[in-house]
Structures are given as C-alpha cells and as structure tokens.
Amino acid sequence: MKNIVLTGFMGSGKTTIGKLIAEKLDIELIDTDSEVIKEFGMTIDKIFEVHGEKKFREVETKVIERVSKLENVVISTGGGVVLNPENVKLLRENGVIYFLYASAESILKRLKDDDTRPLLKSGDKLSNIIKLLNMRMPFYKNCDFEINTDILTPELAAEKIISIH
Numbered sequence: 001m002k003n004i005v006l007t008g009f010m011g012s013g014k015t016t017i018g019k020l021i022a023e024k025l026d027i028e029l030i031d032t033d034s035e036v037i038k039e040f041g042m043t044i045d046k047i048f049e050v051h052g053e054k055k056f057r058e059v060e061t062k063v064i065e066r067v068s069k070l071e072n073v074v075i076s077t078g079g080g081v082v083l084n085p086e087n088v089k090l091l092r093e094n095g096v097i098y099f100l101y102a103s104a105e106s107i108l109k110r111l112k113d114d115d116t117r118p119l120l121k122s123g124d125k126l127s128n129i130i131k132l133l134n135m136r137m138p139f140y141k142n143c144d145f146e147i148n149t150d151i152l153t154p155e156l157a158a159e160k161i162i163s164i165h
C-alpha cells in the first residue's frame with residue numbers, strides 16, 4: 001500500500017486523524033514533528049528559540065528524506081513541510097497526499113489555548129493564522145485529495161481517507 005500522507009495547517013487534525021487511520025488499518029504512524037524533536041532532543045518551541053526556523057527546516061527535510069522511503073505507513077507532516085517542493089516530491093514517490101483543510105476560525109478555536117506553536121506566539125493569533133494560511137494555501141492545494149475537517153469529525157475524516165485510499 002502507498003503511504004497515506006497528511007498535510008495541512010497547524011490544528012487541522014493531522015495527528016488526531018493520523019492516529020485514527022493508523023489504528024483502523026493497523027499500520028504505523030510517523031509524525032514528522034516527533035521525529036524532528038527526537039533529532040534535537042528538545043521541544044519544537046525550544047528548537048526555534050535555540051537554533052532558529054532555518055535549522056528546524058533543514059532537519060525537517062532530512063526527516064522527510066528518511067521517512068518518505070518507508071512503505072505502508074501513515075505520515076503526519078508538520079504544517080510547514082509542504083513549503084519545500086522537494087519535500088512534496090519525495091513524499092509523493094511512495095505516498096498519496098491528503099490535505100486536511102480547516103478554516104482560520106476552526107484553527108483558532110482548536111489552538112486558542114495552545115502555546116506550543118512558535119509561529120503563532122506573538123501578536124494577534126487570528127490575524128497570524130489568516131496571513132499564514134492565505135500565503136500557504138497554494139502549497140497545500142498541491143495535493144492529491146482535499147478533506148474538509150470543518151464539516152467532518154476526525155472519525156469520519158479518517159474513514160473518508162481510508163475509503164479513498
């Protein structure tokens with residue numbers, strides 16, 4: 001089976017839906033953020049603070065190079081993975097890309113009390129989300145299937161992806 005690759009903005013449900021798919025299909029879930037955390041031995045927040053975003057992206061791409069070679073797994077990607085076209089190309093070699101869409105309002109609702117995302121820490125959260133989401137939308141749209149998580153529960157989104165796959 002080709003890998004199920006989940007992309008989308010922070011708070012779009014990649015990890016939650018990824019876990020459900022992995023459980024239902026009894027296959028492994030790879031979370032690229034967790035892999036980057038393991039490489040650095042510190043939280044994402046700390047990585048950004050100590051090493052900066054550029055270094056984070058370099059290691060993120062190394063993780064993508066490694067995990068894209070696997071087969072028969074679910075890969076939940078960090079929200080910025082698709083910004084590098086090379087990452088998308090690699091993930092597509094063995095996988096089908098499912099973009100989990102969520103509106104800015106839903107993302108705000110889901111991340112209201114979250115302080116683990118360095119890119120949303122300073123300034124007004126909603127305007128940061130809107131700005132980043134608009135800028136990134138063309139990158140997210142470069143997918144094989146789009147799943148609207150505003151209108152589906154995580155359970156139904158997982159089932160939809162499994163039925164498409």
Ligand code: S3P
Nearest residue numbers: 009010011044078079080117118
């Ligand atoms: C990021 C998303 C985060 C994490 C990092 C940067 C982004 O992952 O990789 O904070 O640039 O959108 P999640 O999408 O899993 O929150």
